Amino acid sequence: MTPPDTSLAETLRPQAPAGTFRLFAAGDYAGLQEHLSVFGALDTGSIGPDFIGVLEASGLTGRGGAAFASWRKMAATAESGSAGILPSRPVVIANGAEGEPLSFKDRTLLANSPHLVLDGLLAANRAVAGSQMYLYAAPDSLAGVAGAIAERPDARRIRLVPAPETFVAGEASAVVNAIATGTALPLDKRRRLSEAGLKGRPTLVLNVETLAHIGLIARYGAAWFRSTGSPADPGTRLLTVSGPGPVQVQEVPGNAALGTILHDAGIDARALSAVLVGGYHGRWVRPLDYRISPSGPDGQAVRPGAGVILALPADQCGLAATARILNYLAGESAKQCGPCMFGLPAMAGVLHRIASGEPNPQLPRELDRLSKLVSGRGACHHPDGTVQLVHSALEIFADDVKAHLSGRCMREDGRTA
C-alpha cells in the first residue's frame, strides 16, 4: 500500500522488506530456505538484555488484544527473573491460541511464517534470560510448527502445547494454566504473571504475531520497524477482515484507515450498517473515518483488539447480530466467576428480548444495570470485553433499539434472529 521509501531502504540491510508487506514476505508456507533467503540469518545467540531497549525504541505493542507495550512486559519479566535471593529464570510462551471465532490471523501466520515466530520466541527468550520456551496453539497449527522446528536445531528446546478451541483459552493466565495443568481456564491474578506464572517462575506470554515482529526487529532494528505506521502506532499489524465476501487476513500499517481496509477487502463501506472492530470483545463503529490504533481519541481511533474487522451489511440487524454474539460469549464463560457465569446469560437474555422486538422500555435500562454489575469483576476480562461490545451496540444501534421497542425492525432480515 505504502510505496517503498528508497532513501530509507539504503540505510537498512539489503533483505529488509519495504512497505507494509512484512510478515508474509517469505511467501506461502515458507520453509527455512525461503525464510533465510528473504529475511537473512538471525544470530539469536548475540541477543541479550539490551534488546529490550531496542524493543522500547521500536514502540511495538502486543498484537493479541491488550496492545500492552511489549518491552514493558519483557522488562518486568527480566527484572523478576534476576530479583530475590534465589532468582528463578523466566519462562517464555508464544501464544497462538485464537479462540475468537472471527480471527484467523494467528493460524495464518503460524502456517505461512512459522520461522519468523520461532525467531521471535528465541530472541525474546534470550532478552529475558529465559530457561524454558513453549509454543501454545491449536493442534492444527502445531503440526506445521513442529515441521518448522524439525528444520532448525536452535529451536529444538521449544515445547509445543495444544490449545483448546475455546474463547478464553488464549487469555494469558489460561495459557499458563493449560501448560501447567492441561486446563485452559483463567486463574486468579493476585500476582502478575511476570512475577509468578508457570510453576511460580516469572512468565512472559506474547502473542505469536508480536513475536514475529520481534523476529524482524531483531534483524532490522527499531528504525526500520517504525518506517511504516504512525509515531504512536508504528509497524504493521495483521487483521482478519470478514463481511459479505470471503474472509481475508490483511497486513496493514499502524493507525490504518478503516475505509482503506474495507476498500482493500473489496467491501463497499456505503452498503454497511456498522463495522465490528476488535472482535467479540471489541466495538461497533459506523464505517466513518476511523483509524485502527490502540491509542487515539475515542471518536477517531478504535482499538484493534484481537485484530478482527467484521462488516455488517446494511440489511442486517445489528441488535440481532450482537444478541447472537452475546449468546455465544455467555456460553463461553469459563463458569468460574459468579458475576460472569450468571451475569452474561442474564445480559444475553435481555438483549435477545430487545432484538426480538419486545416492546418493553425497561429493557435497555436493565441491560445497562447488568453491564455495570458484571464489569471489573472476574479473574479475566471476559465480562469487561462483553460489556464493551454491548455498550457500543446500544450506542451505535440506538435508532434500532428505539424501533425495536416500538415493535418493528429497521432492517430487512430483523425479527428473524
Added chain:
Amino acid sequence: MDEAMWAFGRVSGFISLALFTATVLLGILTRSGRPLIALPRFSVTLLHRNFALLASVFLGLHVGSLLLDSYAKLNPIDVLVPFLGSYRPFWQGLGTVALDLVLAIVITGLLRHRIGQRTFKAVHWLSYAMWPIALAHAIGNGTDGTGKWFLILAAASVAAVGGAGAWRLSATFLETSKARQGGMP
C-alpha cells in the same frame, strides 16, 4: 471418686452429642448462605465453629474421664483404634471411629487457611458420616442409650438432621438459588 468419673463420662458424652447435633444443623445453615433470623451470616458461621469446638472439648472430657474410670476398663489403644474393646466392642468401636473423624474434621478446620479449600472440604464432608456413627454409638453403648427418653431425643435429632439434609439437597437450598436459576429479579 470412681462413681463420679463414670457419671461425668456419661453426661459429657451426652452433652457432646447434643452439641454436635447443633453443630451439624448450624453447618448446614451456614452452607445455605442464610442468616438465622436476627443473627447475621458471620455469626452463624462463628456459632457453628464454636459449637464444634465446645462439642470437641466435651468429647475429650467424655473419653478422658472414662479412661480414668476403672469400671469402664478403657484401654488407651481403644481411644484411637476401633473395635478392640472388651465391653461391647462394636458399639464402643463406633465411638472410636467417630472420635477419629472428629479429630480429622477439627484439625483440618483449624488449618483451613494452610491446607486449602479442597482438602478442607473433602474432610469436612465426613461430618455427615461422623454424626450418625456417634449417635449409633450413644444408643448402642450408652447405659441409658436404649432408655425411652433418650430414644425420643435421638428420634427428634434424626428428624432434625435428616430434615436439614433433605433441605440441603433441595433446589431452593441456597439463599440465592432463585436468582441463580435465571430470570429477571
Added chain:
Amino acid sequence: MSDTLHIDWTKCDGRGLCTELLPALLARDDWGYPVSRRSRSGNRTDVPIGADSLDAAADAVRLCPRLALSLVGERTSRRA
C-alpha cells in the same frame, strides 16, 4: 498507600459474610456475590480498604467460607 481486599472470583460463591462485615465497602449483586461500592479505574476485584475497616476486612478474610479473600498490602507487593 492503602491496603486492598482481593476477591478471588474463581473461589467466591457469594455466601455474603464479607458483605455483612464490610457493609460500607461491599454490596451484593443479584446472585449474592460481593460488589465493591468503589472502584479503582474499573477494577472491582481489589477493593481499597481504609484503616478503619482493616479489622473487619481481616475478619472477612478469616471467615470467608471459600477462602476467596486476601488482604494485599501495597507495601508488600507490586514492584513493577
